[in-house]
Each structure stands twice: as structure tokens, then as C-alpha cells.
Amino acid sequence: MDPFKLFARAFNLFPCPACGRGDGNGENDFCPDCLAEFGRIDPERHCRGCGGEMAGVLAVCPLCLQEKKRPWLDALALFRYENRAREMLLRFKSGRHPALARPLGKLGAQAVRRSGWRIDLVVPIPVHFTRLWTRGYNQAELFARVAAEELHLPCADTLAKEFSATKQAKRSRTGRHQGTRHAFSVKNPFRIAGKNILLVDDVFTTGATCDAAARALLKNGARSVRLLVACRTPGLVR
16 A cells, blocks of 8 residues: 555544545545445446336336436446435535545446446536536536546536526426426537547436436437436435
């Protein structure tokens, strides 16, 4: 092990960014206690439609069976969006804790490697510039860039948010899909032409945002889209 990393671990110079106390492995990783409490989704039994947990032998979960066919080929989610994992992601999303991008990105890259997916380019879900200005950063982009770095892949912010709509959290399932139908455009189609894209976001609820983004990518020449999200809500919003 790197001597500096050994020194950092010995004195806990880079603690877990979730709890601020546990062993961050000398690199601000999540400590074992936090990982145990985050409700990690088994990547061997994930739903290919939403990345959530399976409840049977089919390729998609019962909730995704009720949805129209997803535009992506497969999906992975790291954690269930509840309890400690939800608290951690809310801090990342709106609490100005960008350091959480590194452990999330590293875990995301590990999941993608295990999947065996062929990926050429990593693309984050964008936010409208008004929210970017308010929040200070796009959490999906930070997450995506760390994952891309770990996978030794390029990352491009090729998607643009066309408008700033009512927050998705306040919408019904139908409203989410209606509100995002034409939400995204592709700024530079030549960057994605013929590429296998890894689309990255922070939370998957109904999938409306990712659906609109994936369709924009495919419409503009992407060969395929696969999805990586940090958290999956336990159920779809009805």
C-alpha cells in the first residue's frame, strides 16, 4: 500500500465523508459502517429497467413491467433511496458536500466494471443553469466525472437542459413524464455519434428524467445507452 495512504489511515486524515468519523481508507471512501447502513442494492440481482432490486426471475422488476419499454439497455443503482443513503444523497445534492462525489463515483465504476458493459463515453444528466447557479455544482456531473476517471473513459456534458420546470419531487408520476418530455437537447451530436453511452444521474424515481435524456441521445446518433444512478427510490411515484 502507498506509504502516504498508510499514514493517512493511521491518523484518519481523510475520514468517511458520510459520517465524518469512520475510516475513509486514506482516500475519503465510505467507511464499512456507513456502507452497511446505506442499503446497497445487489448488482447481481438488479432490475435492468431501473437498477433497483429484483423480486422474481424476470429481467425487470414488477414496477418496471407496468412501464413502457425503457430506452436504455440496462441500469444499475448503488443504494436504496431511504434512511441513511437518502440523508447522504440529500447532503450531496443540496447541502454543498461535493466530496461525496468521489466515493460514489468509485463505487459506480466498480459496479460498471462488474457488469461487463461496453462503454465509450460517460454523460451526466444536466441541470438548468438557474439551479446550477443556486446550488454551486451539478451533483450528477461530479458523480459522472469520478466514475469516468476510474473507468479511464472520457466524460462529456453533451446534454443541455432546455428549461427549468417545477421540481420533479413535487410532481405526480404522470406530471414527471409530461414535464420532461422535451427537456433535453444535445449540444454536440458528433461527440456521441455511434457511441455506447453511460448516462449518469443521482436519483431514479419514475425514470422520467433519464428517459427523456436517453431518448435525446439516441435520437442524435448514440448507438446505445446504459444507466448508472446513485440511488433508486423503493417504489415508483403514482
